[in-house]
Amino acid sequence: xxxxxxxxxxxxxxxxxxxxxxxxxxxxxxxxxxxxxxxxxxxxxxxxxxxxxxxxxxxxxxxxxxxxxxxxxxxxxxxxxxxxxxxxxxxxxxxxxxxxxxxxxxxxxxxxxxxxxxxxxxxxxxxxxxxxxxxxxxxxxxxxxxxxxxxxxxxxxxxxxxxxxxxxxxxxxxxxxxxxxxxxxxxxxxxxxxxxxxxxxxxxxxxxxxxxxxxxxxxxxxxx
Numbered sequence: 001x002x003x004x005x006x007x008x009x010x011x012x013x014x015x016x017x018x019x020x021x022x023x024x025x026x027x028x029x030x031x032x033x034x035x036x037x038x039x040x041x042x043x044x045x046x047x048x049x050x051x052x053x054x055x056x057x058x059x060x061x062x063x064x065x066x067x068x069x070x071x072x073x074x075x076x077x078x079x080x081x082x083x084x085x086x087x088x089x090x091x092x093x094x095x096x097x098x099x100x101x102x103x104x105x106x107x108x109x110x111x112x113x114x115x116x117x118x119x120x121x122x123x124x125x126x127x128x129x130x131x132x133x134x135x136x137x138x139x140x141x142x143x144x145x146x147x148x149x150x151x152x153x154x155x156x157x158x159x160x161x162x163x164x165x166x167x168x169x170x171x172x173x174x175x176x177x178x179x180x181x182x183x184x185x186x187x188x189x190x191x192x193x194x195x196x197x198x199x200x201x202x203x204x205x206x207x208x209x210x211x212x213x214x215x216x217x218x219x220x221x222x223x224x
Contacts, residue, residue, distance in 0.1 A: 001158050002071040003054025009054070009072065010108040017055050018045040020101045020109045022082070038079035039067075043097060044224065047083035056081065065171045087169035088176065089119065096164070117142050118160050125154055125182050126168060154186035167191050174203045 056068035124135035
């Protein structure tokens with residue numbers, strides 16, 4: 001399945017699927033998506049239905065990975081597909097984000113301002129190894145321009161999650177990073193599934209070792 005442009009793609013799925021673009025849509029354009037490492041981060045109701053409807057093609061063989069691409073003209077645009085019950089956020093939070101979604105003026109669905117702020121805060125603090133300057137600056141603007149350090153932002157996230165009975169879940173996509181330091185320091189409630197936790201940690205260690213060996217092999221090939 002091929003789409004002529006992004007507008008055509010969103011016009012089609014707006015009438016077919018329950019979804020939101022999770023973040024950073026402010027910078028979206030066809031040119032930006034082609035010329036950068038950016039992808040479209042989507043949360044949907046049902047992954048299988050979404051994939052079949054848009055003709056998404058997996059980037060990995062593992063069926064639980066969330067990385068796909070769609071064909072826009074002669075180009076491949078990468079999309080990350082998250083869905084209700086996948087642990088990317090806890091199920092209750094994913095349900096809330098979809099229930100309260102709004103249609104952006106650009107023609108696609110996004111979270112409402114409250115869901116956007118706190119889901120982005122969670123993403124920056126829990127799903128990243130460290131808080132980047134990009135997200136630090138963006139979050140402080142979103143939260144009224146009051147400059148907060150990482151510990152203060154963690155406290156803001158904890159209060160929000162506790163008030164809404166949200167918790168950290170273990171993503172089915174084991175490539176999704178979990179910042180256990182921030183989770184512990186922020187005293188965030190967590191759904192402890194030890195089997196998933198152990199498997200995820202093994203996978204992350206395996207990935208690090210694989211990347212290291214790949215660098216060693218490339219270095220060796222370059223110096224033969």
